[in-house]
Amino acid sequence: MAEKIMINSLVPPTWNRLKVNETYVELPGAFSSAIEENLTEADAGKWKIETGCGKELSDYLENAGVKPVLANVRSGILNMIKPVYKEDSADIICIDIPENETVNILTDLTSDESTKATAVFQILIKAGNNSVVNLTQVIRPGKGLKLINDIGSEISGKAQVNLVQIFTDGSDINAGYRAELSGDDSFAGCRIGLIRSNGETLDMNYVMKHFAPRSKSEISVSGALSTGAKKIFRGTIDFVKGCAGADGTENESVLILDDTVINKTVPLILCTEENVAGSHGASIGKPAEDMLYYMMSRGIDKEKALRILERAALESAVSHIEDQTALEYVMNIINENEDNE
Template sequence: MEKEWIINELPAKTWNWLKMNESQVTAVTDAIPCIPQVGVETSDNSNGKLPEGVSFEKREIKKGIKTGMGAQISELGSQDMADTLRIEENVQIKSPVVISYQYDAEKNYFNRMQIIAEKDSEIEVIFIFSSDKNSSGTVIHQLLVDAKEGAKVKIYAAQLLGKNACALLDIGGACEKDTSVELLQMQLGAKDLYAGCQMELAGAHSTFRADIGYLADGNDRYDMNYVARHIGKKTESQMDANGILKGNAKKLFRGTIDFITGCAGAKGAESEDVLLIDEGVENQTIPLILCGEEDVEGSHGATIGRLDEQMLFYLASRGFDSEEAKRLVARARVDALCAKIPSEEIQKEIQMMLDAQ
């Protein structure tokens, strides 16, 4: 069964004639869950079991967390229970937890999970979404983050799906006082990608940082929506996107900093750097600041450029043809982000996927 959804809506409408305020997508609703592999990759925990103080089980869904893609995605599946990674109060996990989803070709999947980080806990979580190179089907994944007072959560996510797949990856989070949530996302697969994230900085001194990297090639279409909502006083956000567009790829990126009345002393910044490799690409970017509070600092911007002719000349003088030179420049950007993932095994998996393209 298929359904029409309106997703990735901007918090406030802008330039209606550009038709960038939201997106409409036709997606399946009769999807099945994918059973993830969950464990820890460390030399002192070779059996892969979760350490003491961390559990992965079905638990009641935290109500009221809004996500970047919108309410219609939240209507899928069970409204009561979800796979839950929970970190107990005052527990600090030094090694990252790895959650790996491996999808079969031509099937449709939906998973919802949540991370509950109790008071003063710390954890790093790595998500891997992968399938065979030529697999298709639809993957829908929604992640809810509930960060209690003083919690620190770092999330790394690598999307490595087949180039005929459709992916809808949705994130929502709520941050209490003195919390820190960091997100690093790498979007390297799928023909049609829809990604969204909304983080509510409700507690004073809570922070959110997002680093988003993407590589769109061929006839790929990437549609993204990231929102930082400043509610508490002296909250901080930083959202940076770094992307490469090749072939006839199309991309729309929305980045919003929303200062809610009462968030005095809040600071937010958002930027995007896009490299256009080929003439046939289409790039759309909306940096947006909404301000309901006077005592705030906000900045946004976008840098869009093409390959430097001097660099291409230099590489040509070293024996690289035009296509190889383009590949090297694009790969360098991806490698820089990949190096931030705290797992050599997963870094190798990403490198192998890029080598096979």
């Protein structure tokens, strides 16, 4: 039976009237899997990793009988994960990276326009000491797919998890990411490029939890909103006592292209450790007049100039993609979208 559950909770919460403390989603009672490959079931007890969308979602999936599976990922290649969405589905993909290994993963979350369904796509990552995980996600569900994209990671000593997410036009999306920086000198990078329009919503909750000394996190969001789009970005840097020397930064740059959009930004910095450096910067508003003027004086009409700025917002995140094949894949999608427009 369908049930409404709370996800993307802001901890600690703030004024209720701002309507940013949490969001509610309706989930079906049963799910199929959208992964066509046969993957080995993971030991659920060993994969209790907190995610950005939160415990209520993980518990719901567990109660609905969704089993975590181990992804087959290898070093030296681009590991592609592309679910095929046809009906209500939920998948929990576990990615276990041993010490000193580097893996590149690309997930493409898309669906046919005809698909009417709800999908939960959850990735759980354990990054062993000194390992590197480069995870690129293209998130572009078709109009009928309500998508929850949720990630949790545990990052060991000197390990890195580099997440790049590209949200292009599509349906309503809820997204979460939580990185637990539990190893000394660990790193979590999170680069997000987003375009939202035509009344689409994007509800995000990203948490960087610094437990270990000298751990470092970087979140950057760049995007453009137009024609009734609604976006909430919650970004939390949490310095837990004991993470001396930790460093966390958040940056957001959002272009608002018309008067019909709602952009909410909630960048928290929480701190119980003395010796840390945390910072946040945001720039939200219309495109700079002088930049538009310059482009128009070179013969580019205003519409085209705005499309260029939208693309630049995505490319700011794309530029962080390490793997060349993944980069080309993402750029092809961006180019295709542009051609279609």
